[in-house]
Amino acid sequence: MKPYPYDPQLFAARADELARNVRDIASAGWTPATSSNFSQRLDAHHVAITVSGGDKGELTADGIMVVDLEGNAVATERRSSAETLLHTRLYRRFAEVGCVLHTHSQNQTVASRLYAPAGKVRLEGYEMLKAFHGNTTHEAAIELPVLPNSQHMPTLADQVDALLDRQTMWGYLIDGHGLYAWGRDMVEARRHLEAFDFLLGCELELRKLQR
Numbered sequence: 001m002k003p004y005p006y007d008p009q010l011f012a013a014r015a016d017e018l019a020r021n022v023r024d025i026a027s028a029g030w031t032p033a034t035s036s037n038f039s040q041r042l043d044a045h046h047v048a049i050t051v052s053g054g055d056k057g058e059l060t061a062d063g064i065m066v067v068d069l070e071g072n073a074v075a076t077e078r079r080s081s082a083e084t085l086l087h088t089r090l091y092r093r094f095a096e097v098g099c100v101l102h103t104h105s106q107n108q109t110v111a112s113r114l115y116a117p118a119g120k121v122r123l124e125g126y127e128m129l130k131a132f133h134g135n136t137t138h139e140a141a142i143e144l145p146v147l148p149n150s151q152h153m154p155t156l157a158d159q160v161d162a163l164l165d166r167q168t169m170w171g172y173l174i175d176g177h178g179l180y181a182w183g184r185d186m187v188e189a190r191r192h193l194e195a196f197d198f199l200l201g202c203e204l205e206l207r208k209l210q211r
């Protein structure tokens with residue numbers, strides 16, 4: 001019998017890559033006070049994801065574990081991120097999703113509060129929109145949804161699924177909480193995360209200047 005239902009060498013490589021990228025993201029100040037969680041697909045049934053809690057700025061491969069696509073821990077007693085379901089539901093829905101990143105930057109959290117009543121942030125006219133997979137022009141517009149926060153992950157995950165039934169999207173905000181962004185691999189997910197944060201920063205700055 002195989003000791004693990006996943007490839008341990010692949011897990012080791014992915015865990016290293018994930019930890020390196022997360023430390024980098026944390027150095028921007030986007031993961032305050034042990035917040036934020038991160039994952040990468042291993043195969044059709046398994047995901048490498050951060051263990052719950054802990055300073056993400058100090059993350060090493062040891063702070064990463066494996067879950068299945070229902071969010072159950074695999075071959076470990078450790079507790080995965082409290083928000084595991086928000087990751088695994090994306091991997092379950094889209095075979096092409098390879099990486100999910102969740103952060104709590106100030107831009108993301110402030111924008112989530114400001115735009116919660118509208119339920120979305122409309123981003124248009126920016127060259128940076130080309131950072132999103134499928135966009136080739138600044139003349140595009142993107143609607144970044146803002147969901148009400150909840151501690152009940154199935155509720156949040158159902159709301160995300162309902163949005164995905166209606167639109168293509170690479171991320172969403174949760175009110176008073178932060179941003180989820182994803183992509184086909186780490187490079188693309190980071191590009192989407194950084195583009196969302198930059199664009200939200202621009203919108204917030206414009207608001208201040210226009211007062």
Ligand SMILES: CSC[C@@H](O)[C@@H](O)C(=O)COP(=O)(O)O
Binds near residue numbers: 037052054081082
């Ligand atoms: C420290 S508050 C943030 C948490 O409640 C949560 O939103 C979060 O992003 C991190 O939870 P975690 O269980 O470590 O993945």
Ligand SMILES: [Zn+2]
Binds near residue numbers: 035036037102177178
């Ligand atoms: Zn969070």
